[in-house]
Amino acid sequence: MLYQIYETNRAWLSPFSEFASAASKLYSNPLSMFAHIPQAQRVAAGFELVHRLTKEYEKPEFDIKSVDVGGTEVVIQEQVVEAKPFCRLLRFKRFTDDSKLLDTMRDQPSVLVVAPLSGHHSTLLRDTVRTLLQDHKVYITDWVDARMVSMEEGPFHLDDYINYVQDFIRLLGPDVHVISVCQPTVPVLAAISLMASRGETTPLSMTMMGGPIDARRSPTAVNNLAMNKSFEWFENNVIYRVPPNYPGASRPVYPGFLQHTGFVAMNPDRHRASHYDYFLDLIRGDDDNAEAHRKFYDEYNAVLDMPAEYYLDTIKTVFQDFSLVNGTWEVRNPQGQPELVRPQDIKTTALLTVEGELDDISGAGQTKAAHELCTGIPDARQKHYDVIGAGHYGIFSGRRWREMAYPVIRDFILANNKQASSKPAKAKAAA
Secondary structure (H helix, E strand, O other), rough: HHHEEEEEEHHHHHHHHHHHHHHHHHHHOOOOOOHHOOOOHHHHHHHHHHHHHHHHOOOOOEEEEEEEOOOOEEEEEEEEEEEEEEEEEEEEEEEEOHHHHHHHHHHEEEEEOOOOOOOOHHHHHHHHHHHHOOEEEEEEEOOOOOOOOHHHHHOOOOHHHHHHHHHHHHHHOOOEEEEEOOOOOHHHHHHHHHHHHHHOOOOEEEEEEEEOOOOOOOHHOOOOOOOOOOOHHHHHHHHHHHHHHHHHOOOEEEOOOHHHHHHHHHHHHHHHHHHHHHHHHHHOOHHHHHHHHHHHHHHHOOOOOOEEEHHHHHHHHHOOHHHHOOOOOOOOOOOOEEEOOHHHHOOOOOOEEEEEOOOOOOOOOOOHHHHHHOOOHHHEEEEEEEEEEEHHHHOOOHHHHHHHHHHHHHHHHHHHHHHHHHHHHHHHOOO
């Protein structure tokens, strides 16, 4: 019932939001007579803030049109490599007329970025993708809003997520490097572990950033909520059915608006201050800061619904039973057969873990715990890096990501990519 109430409220506020937007332009457009009355700028700023607080936020675009590769501007085209009911695999294809640069780009490593399915769209990793494109061929998982998936497609469990990741790795081939950000660190480690246990070729490297591999370490507010409430509490209090005005009508989901409310509740004062600063920036005419605020909240306020089965599986497996670190996690393959997750079976995939010093979502040591599980990987091919001064978002977006985390990841991928490319030469010499 809560979802229906939310939708009714959203529909009721929609005309007021549009009115506030129009009124803001009326009082700020220099061609309007109302823009020249006393305090017009303050009135326009007030209406603009009301519009921002009441509008509906659609999924943003990646909007990556070009990047700088070796000092040359390269055109980017977004392509759908594979489309599944709950996820699209996207590629950011680079184009240039420079034949020498084309040869360079062709030899650069391929990277699969596994975006989180935890409330926000994959566009949250826009800065991650844009930066990686300087030195890599980049693919990303673009998870579909569950309210847009028909009930005919069936349920989507955490096991299905893992099977999707394995399918994408197989599709991209054995020379791919995998980067998982936040939530997917756990299922990605499971996916690669299962592939290794079966004797399949695993990726050249896996980079895990700010994820709850072992949520018992340095528990945050997010961890405490998941651990202190019973599984039945989550079933009864946060799962609702999609209203009939969406393609996924009647599908049980964890609504995105609940996740967004939880995010805001973690730092209400910070968000309140940010919106007040935005109001003052509009009054002062500080367009740069105002636009920065809009860009951040256009992304932050755009949320998606998660399939109920997947969400509840994650709560139980990752935050209550700690199945991965306890060695008790069994995942059902596409044939429905259970397989035990054994990270110690990974032998040939290099491991890099990255944590933010000030991360308030995945606490210190939670991601680093992967090294204790992956005992089959040689120490020379394991590395951990702490991004000093970075919060959760700072490890994959912003200045600290670009200047501190990215160079470490780039060099780690390149070192292990070279190691892999030298194997055929060594084998030929031995023959």
